[in-house]
Amino acid sequence: MSRTLAQAELESYLDEALPPEEMAAVEKRLRKDRHLRAQLAAIHARRDAGVHSLGEIWRRHRVSCPTRSQLGSYLLGALPEGLAEHIAAHLEMVGCRYCRANLADLQQQQGEALDAVQARRRKYFQSSAGYLRPR
Numbered sequence: 001m002s003r004t005l006a007q008a009e010l011e012s013y014l015d016e017a018l019p020p021e022e023m024a025a026v027e028k029r030l031r032k033d034r035h036l037r038a039q040l041a042a043i044h045a046r047r048d049a050g051v052h053s054l055g056e057i058w059r060r061h062r063v064s065c066p067t068r069s070q071l072g073s074y075l076l077g078a079l080p081e082g083l084a085e086h087i088a089a090h091l092e093m094v095g096c097r098y099c100r101a102n103l104a105d106l107q108q109q110q111g112e113a114l115d116a117v118q119a120r121r122r123k124y125f126q127s128s129a130g131y132l133r134p135r
Helices: 007-014 020-032 034-048 054-060 068-076 081-094 097-131
Strands: none
Touching: 007 020, 007 034, 020 034, 068 081, 068 097, 081 097
16 A cells, blocks of 8 residues: 655655656656645645745745856866855755756756867867978
8 A cells, every 4th residue: 555645745746856756656646546636736725825834935946056157166166165065965965856957957068068179179170280380
């Protein structure tokens, strides 16, 4: 028999703050259980009515998430030690999906930029190879 979902788990589901496997499991249960759907709808209605706890506001507005600029500086290793430790904990221990996706995007852009720089250097070298004099 499957266990009952806690309100905190349903709130995390609404915030898309659960690991992907758990998100899929909750969604599967929601499709089969109308009482669970009603519970989720009540949580959603309460949120829309403006009844929030400080923790809900914190999570909903992602107050602890670093900015994209900070994530870029983290990627480059250009942050003060304390902030870098906070971001590392946020990514690794908290496992924030939003920030991990943002960091992956920055890493991809960094990789693409490196490829572009290398291609440009190759092009410059090839275009000027005939103009170089031997020593």
